[in-house]
Amino acid sequence: MEYLSRKQKMKKISRGFKMVEIEIDEDACVGCGSCVDDCPNNVYQMNEETWKTTVVNADDCMACLSCHEICPSQAMTHRDIHVAKRLYIDRKVNDVLEKII
Amino acid sequence: MDMEMEEIRGTFKPEIIPRETGGKIGDYEAALHVLMKFVGSMSSALEQVSGRGANAIVYQAGKRMGHDAAKMLEKTDDLEKALNEMGEVLGVEFYFEMWKPKGQEGYTIESGDKTEVKLLFMDCVVRQTLRRTGLPQKGPLCYLLYGYMVGAVEEVMSIKGKLDIDHVGPNACLKTLTIKWGGK
Numbered sequence: 420m421e422y423l424s425r426k427q428k429m430k431k432i433s434r435g436f437k438m439v440e441i442e443i444d445e446d447a448c449v450g451c452g453s454c455v456d457d458c459p460n461n462v463y464q465m466n467e468e469t470w471k472t473t474v475v476n477a478d479d480c481m482a483c484l485s486c487h488e489i490c491p492s493q494a495m496t497h498r499d500i501h502v503a504k505r506l507y508i509d510r511k512v513n514d515v516l517e518k519i520i
Numbered sequence: 521m522d523m524e525m526e527e528i529r530g531t532f533k534p535e536i537i538p539r540e541t542g543g544k545i546g547d548y549e550a551a552l553h554v555l556m557k558f559v560g561s562m563s564s565a566l567e568q569v570s571g572r573g574a575n576a577i578v579y580q581a582g583k584r585m586g587h588d589a590a591k592m593l594e595k596t597d598d599l600e601k602a603l604n605e606m607g608e609v610l611g612v613e614f615y616f617e618m619w620k621p622k623g624q625e626g627y628t629i630e631s632g633d634k635t636e637v638k639l640l641f642m643d644c645v646v647r648q649t650l651r652r653t654g655l656p657q658k659g660p661l662c663y664l665l666y667g668y669m670v671g672a673v674e675e676v677m678s679i680k681g682k683l684d685i686d687h688v689g690p691n692a693c694l695k696t697l698t699i700k701w702g703g704k
């Protein structure tokens with residue numbers, strides 16, 4: 420993971436947003452269509468034949484990752500996106516959980 | 521539970537601005553988590569007691585913060601410049617950028633005396649607080665940022681503004697900032 424200061428981020432972003440690369444694990448996708456309904460930017464569409472989701476508009480993906488939360492089978496991967504700082508993670512709790520698991 | 525605590529001891533004289541903060545990064549992390557839990561439970565208690573009124577209270581608090589924070593910024597009627605300045609004030613904890621769908625030419629949409637711009641909030645400490653306390657997004661706490669942005673834009677541009685939440689996600693949230701030209 421790469422950490423950038425706001426100034427570095429501004430420079431990087433002023434060169435234009437990089438198109439997000441999205442990969443769907445077709446074996447995992449159960450064809451529920453939740454991602455199609457959830458995505459506000461119409462990035463996904465159901466393939467009428469395979470009844471699996473397909474990426475049809477990756478250009479408009481803003482990497483909000485609400486589709487990750489809604490997908491029951493964690494079938495999608497978004498590559499090279501800005502990863503929000505996850506300050507909510509309690510590392511002490513994680514350490515304990517890791518020991519238990 | 522055993523707790524390890526390192527006490528900081530020193531000689532103290534009256535001072536105007538302390539030079540040293542003391543404590544290690546872990547202490548700051550612990551303090552952040554306590555604050556997150558505190559703010560999260562305060563927000564849900566507010567909602568429980570005053571229903572939708574909670575949104576208005578938090579909005580007002582955010583708006584005041586926005587006005588205060590933006591007082592030192594240079595006044596401008598250039599929306600992009602104002603947003604850049606506000607980005608500096610909001611800092612990396614509320615890291616946002618203007619966003620547009622690929623088919624749209626510019627970032628701003630003009631209609632009558634209104635201008636709209638979509639803002640993508642990528643890092644947001646409010647979102648982190650909500651996740652820390654298991655609260656849903658779009659609740660009262662989100663109104664803090666709403667008020668903050670509106671307060672700041674009103675201060676910098678001397679106009680009326682509003683911020684609507686379009687979509688929320690765990691990694692970014694899309695909002696529409698609408699400004700109404702023609703003074704307060």
Ligand code: SF4
Pocket residue numbers: 457458459460461462463479480481482483484485486487689
């Ligand atoms: S990350 Fe957001 S914008 Fe991108 S595909 Fe998922 S829901 Fe749509």
Ligand code: SF4
Pocket residue numbers: 443447448449450451452453454455471472489490491492493494495
């Ligand atoms: S939400 Fe997941 S399982 Fe459902 S259609 Fe989309 S990718 Fe497939």
